[in-house]
Amino acid sequence: MTTATLSSATRSSQRSRVIRNVLRRPSAATAAGFVAVLVLFAVFGPLISPHDPDAQDLGNRFAELSWSHLLGTDEFGRDVASRIIQASRIALVAPLISVGVALLIGLPFGLWAGLRRGVVDAVAGRLADTVLSLPAMVGALAILAVLGPGLVNAMVAIGIIFAPGLFRVVRGATLAVAEETFVHSAVAIGSPTRRTLWVHILPNIAAPLLVQVTILMGVALLAEASLSFIGLGVQPPDASWGSMLKAAYTNQFDAPYSVVPPGIAMVLTVLAFNTIGDAIRDAVGLRRGI
Template identity: 40%
Template sequence: MTAVPMKPARPRWRETLGLLAGNRTALIASLVLLAIVVVAVFDDTFAPQGPNEQDIANRLEPPSWSHPFGTDDLGRDILSRVILGASVSLKVGFLSVGLALVAGTLIGLLAGFYGRWVDDALMRLMDMLFAFPAVLLAIAILAIRGPGTSNTIIAIAVVYVPIFARVTRASVLGVREEVYVRASRSVGASDLRLLTRHVLPNAAPPIIVQTSVSLAFAVLAEAALSFLGLGTQPPNPSWGLMLAEGRGYIDLAWWLAFFPGMAIVITVLCFNLLGDGLRDVLDPRQRTLMAGSAE
């Protein structure tokens, strides 16, 4: 009998991307998010006008060919401000979640891997932060540090550190006693090598899903804080700030609040849909079912 040659296994990351591409909802959400990020990065190229160019003669003009999203009370083009506001809102979201991801993952790794008094000390500190309602904690931080984009990033990051710490710790607790971790420890592998080569890669899937979900809530948090006057300050465009500016004209000029509001809704919805897709792809049981159905 001749041996049947076995197909070489695809790299895990390629298999993951293939399964994610097979999820139509997650794929569409990813493409929409990619388009939003590209527009935010190259905002000056896509924006028809500057964010604060005024045309008083055409103030409160409804959507038209010359101004597809209309103009505000100062004659500024709403489309341009929505595009330029995307860079502010997404910058706050990505930077705040990035800081929380690094700090929370480090805390969760140490707490879950070492346990005992390290776990007790770090998790009690996280419990103290987690006890405060998220928005109230962010408002308190901004009340101390003052309003502004940079302080908003810090405030949102502090709010999400306990969440990443809890998710990481739970994942590490399920990984640290696996056979491959104990085998590496028995041959003298250092704690740093165990954490970076074995524990973190295998505990990463829930952290990745949490990152996508947290990005959605970070965009919402930035909008809420800017709406309250604690986040991005005028005349800089921000979706939440534009909502606040359009609140007084909701009956007279609905487009002032509608378009930045829709930008927030679409962005948050896409992050959540991407998070759902990542959860299905990265879950071992669901991944096996999806891989089997794809064959």
């Protein structure tokens, strides 16, 4: 068996051990189950929804809870439960877009800056400091002013705002790993920089990176809801928990409890992401004996 095969098998074993340690915690297992339910809603929503989420029934506005409408109806007579299920797709897709954009920007620059430093580290570090000095939502609104409203544009803007923080996390972790003996050995035998970064360093910073990603997923969901609340995110008639909160706020005197379903869904989802992130952090610390 080659050294590369042994290394790959060791990393696979370590990942399996971390996953087992995460799922061994009841809170993390519950959070993972909740996210799995959201994924099912997102994938099979049209089959699960009791009604068409966009079908209007103006004669049945603000209906109370019943077997026909488990969570009542909104100002257009649309079934709230069906729209909650439909919005679960946005709740997963939107954070994935923003975190994906942040990874595309922050990960390669953070790896390079942490290993090679020099000009890239200096320039990227100053740019990151500049963006981090700005209020996050103000920066996102400025980018949206250029890109225009819409879900994808909103989450790209949020991803750009997330990128400097992710860059800092990746750079710091890379600086620590770059001082390890195996990295010096790889450089000494002439390993290309690209191979050193993606084969030797990235797997060893995956744990803090994954923790940061799970935290950003929850923050991204709140950011999407905030932008949808003010009309810059998801556009009608598509459902979003943020736009549903906006409708509930507008009609708070006609349906004072309509804020509860999207609010609870959002709180539970953010809590699930954060719980999984905390469990990963603890599991990695347990594996390293911290």
